[in-house]
Amino acid sequence: MSVGVPRGLASSGQKLITEILHPLSAAEEPMSPGPDVTAGADQEKQEPGLTNGAPVEISSPSSASVLLSRLQLDDELEADDQDPYGSTEARDLFVTVDDPKKHVSTMETYITYRVSTKTTRIEFDLPEYSVRRRYQDFDWLRTKLEDSQPTHLIPPLPEKFVMKGVVDRFSEEFVETRMKALDKFLKRVADHPVLSFNPHLNAFLTAKDLNKRQGLALLTKVGESVKHVAGGYKLRARPAEFCAMGEYLDTFSQKLGTIDRIAQRILKEQSEYLTELREYGAVYSSWAGSEEQLQRPLEGVAGCVTTSCGALEDLSDNMSQDFLPVLREYVLYIESMKNVLRKRDQVQAEYEGRLEAAVLRKQEDRTPIPVEVEKCQDKVECFNADLKADWERWQRNKRQDFKQLLTGMADKNINYYEKCQDAWESLITLLQEKQTEDKTSETN
Template sequence: MSVGTPRGLASSGQKPITEIPHPLSAAEESLSPGPDVSISPGGDKDPELTNGTLVDGSSPASASSTSALLSRLQVEENSEADAAELYASTETRDLFVTVDDPKKHVSTMETYITYRVSTKTTRIEFDLPEYCVRRRYQDFDWLRVKLEETQPTNLIPPLPEKFVMKGVVDRFSEEFVETRMKALDKFLKRVADHPVLSFNPHLNAFLTAKDLNKRQGLALLTKMGESVKHVAGGYKLRARPPEFNAMGEYLDTFSQKLGTIDRIAQRILREQSEYLTELREYASVYSSWAGSEDELQRPLEGVAGCVTTCCGALEDLSENMSQDFLPVLREYVLYTETMKNVLRKRDQSQAEYEGRLEAAVLRRQEDRTPMPLEVEKCQDKMECFNADLKADWERWQCNKRQDFKQLLIGMADKNINYYEKCQTAWESLVTVLQEKQTEDKTSETN
C-alpha cells in the first residue's frame, strides 16, 4: 500500500514531525504496549517555557551565568531570524487587508457597529485589484467558524471576546470600539498572511461580497465546533509523540503565566485609577490654597502644576496599559486555547488511526484480509495534522516573539516617558522655590 503525499504536507511545505509506521509492515510494533498519555491537561508541574521543544534537564545548576548568556544570545539570534522572516514575508505578500473606520448603526431592531474592510491584491482568484466592504463583528465570527470547519488541521487566529459584562464596559464607547477594531484588524491580517488560510474561498467571499449569505447553519456549526472541542478528552493514546507532549506542557505553562500577568496588570490598573482620582483632588487643594496665601502663591501654584502634570502622565500610562498591553495578553490567552484545541483534534486523529489499525491487525491475523483503505486515510489525516500543526506552531512562535518584543519595548518606553515628565515637572518646581528663596533674602536685607 502506498501512501500519497498528504494535503497538509503540500499546503504547508513542512515535513512530517514523526515517522508514522506503515500499517502492513509495522502494525505490531506500533501497537506494542507503551505509556498511556492522557489528552486532558493535568499535573501541578510548573515547567520552564521552552517554546515547546524538548529540554535536557541534566544541566548543572552552577552553570546559571552561562545559561543566561546563552539565553541572551538565543534571544538575539531569534530576533534577527524573526526580522528576516518578517521582511521576506512582506516582500512576497500579494494580499493586503485593513480594518478601520468604525460606524455606529441604529435601527428599530438593534444597534451595532460596522467596520470598513479594505483589500488590495494581485491574486488571480480575485476579479478586481481592490475591494471595500463593511462588516460587523458577527461577520468576522462567521468567517472564523468557516475556517475552522474547512481547515481543521490549521491554527485559526482568535477573535476578541464577543460579550462584555453589562455595566462594566460600554460596547459602544469610543475606547471599546477602537480596541475591538485593532483586534479585528490583527485577526484578518494574520489570516491573510497565512499560506493556507489566505486561499480559503470563504475569506474571498468575506473580502469581496457586498452581502454575505451566512445565516444558514451558523448555529449548528458553532455547536459542532464546541462538541468537537471536548470529544477527544476521553481518549488514551498508546504513544503520543514527545514533540506534542512538549507543546502541550508549554501551552499549559504559558497560559498560566499570562493569566497571572493579566490579573496583576488589572489590579495595577485599578490602583492607578484610584491613585489618579486622589492625585487630581490633591492638585485642586493646592490651587485653592494658593488663592488665600499671597506669600506662598507661586510655590503652591507650582506644586499644583507639578501634580497636574503627573496626573496627565499617569493617565497616558494607564491608557496605554488598558488599550495596548492588556489586549495583547488576552489575545494570546485565547491563542493558547485555540492551539490546545488543535492539539486535541490531532490527538483524536491519532487515536482514531490507532483504533482502526488495531482492529485491522486483528482481522488480518484471523482471516488474512487485506488492510482496509480507511486505515490509510486515517494515516494520511494524522500526517496532515502533524505537518500543519508543526508549521503553524513555528509561525505562531515567530509572531509571539515579535508581538511581545514590541509590547515590552513599548511598555518600557511609556514608563520612561512617564517618569521623565514627572521628573521634569518637579525639577521646574525646585527652580521656582529657589527663586522665591532668593527674593525673600533680598527683601530681608532691604
C-alpha cells in the same frame, strides 16, 4: 511622584517576563513524554524535547501515498526546506480594519467596521475592495476557517460577550480596542500561506452582502472526518513532541494568568491613586488664592501635580488599551492551539482504532490492510505537518509580539517618570527664584 507597586512585584516581575518568553527551559523544567508513554532507558534519551516552545523534528516513514495525499489536501501549498509554509514571493494581500460606525435601528444597535483590501492575486476580480463588516461577520469567517481548515491554527477573535453594567460596548475606548483586535485577527489570517487562500476569506473581503454567501461553505475531506472520528476509542499515547506542546501551553497559560492578575491590580491602584492625586492638586490651587506671598509656589505645586496626573493617565491608558489586550489575545490563542491538538488526537485515535480492527481481521481471515487505514495514516501525517508548521509560525509571532509589547511598556514607563521628574525639577527652580526675590526685597 509615582504610583505604588504591589509588594513582591519588583522581585518577581523580571522572572515572570523571562518565563513568558521561555516558559520551559531544559535546565529548569524538563519535559516528560507523558504518563502514557513507556520506553526503555535508551529510548528515553533519544526522545525529542521542546526548547523554548519549538518542536523537534522526528523522522517518520513517508510513502508515495502519503505524499500524494498531502499534495491533494494542500494543493496550494509550496513547501520550503526551512519553513514548510515559507514563500520567497513578496506579500500580495493586504487588509486593514478601521473606521468603526454605529448603526441604530428599531431592532438593534451595532457597530460595523470598514475592511479594506489591496491585492494582486488572480483569485480576486479587482485589485482593491472596501466592505463593511460587523463582529458577527468576523465570527462567521473564523467558524468557516475552523471547519474547512481543521489542521491549522486559526487566530482568535476578541470575546464576543461583555459584562453589562461593567463595560459599555459602544464606548469609544471599547470600540477602538475591539477594532485593533479585529484588525490583528484579519492580518494574521491574510499573512498565513494556507488560510489566506481560503475561499471563505475571499467572500468575506469582497462580498457586499455576506449573508448571501452563507451557502459557500463546503468542508474538506479532512474537515468532515474530524467531525466523526474516534468514536469511543481512547488515544493510547500522544507523541512526545505533542505532549511537550500541551505542557508548554499549560505553563504559558499559568504565567500569562499571573501577569494579567498583577497588571489588573496595578491598573486598579493607578486609578485610585489618580483620583486622590487630582483632589490633592485642587487643594493647592484653592490654597494659592488665599495666600498672596505663597501664590506662585503653591500654583507651581498644583501644576506639578496636574502634570503627574496627565502622565499617569497616559500610562494607565497604555496598560488597559495595549498591554492587557495582548495578554488576553494570547490566552485565547492558547485555547485555539489546544483545540487543534485535540483534533489531532481525534485523527490519531481514528487511525489507531481502524488499524487495530484491521490487524484483528487479518489475523482471523488473512485479509489485507484496508485502504481506509492508509488514508487515516495520511491524515495523521497531514495533521502533524500542518500543526508543527503553524506552531513554529506562532512561536515566531509570539516572540516578536512580546518583544514589541515589553519594549513599548518600558518606553511608556520611562516617559511617565521623565514627565514627573521634569515637572518637579521646574518647581525647584521656581522656589529658588522666589527665594532670591525675597532676599532682594528684604535687602532693599
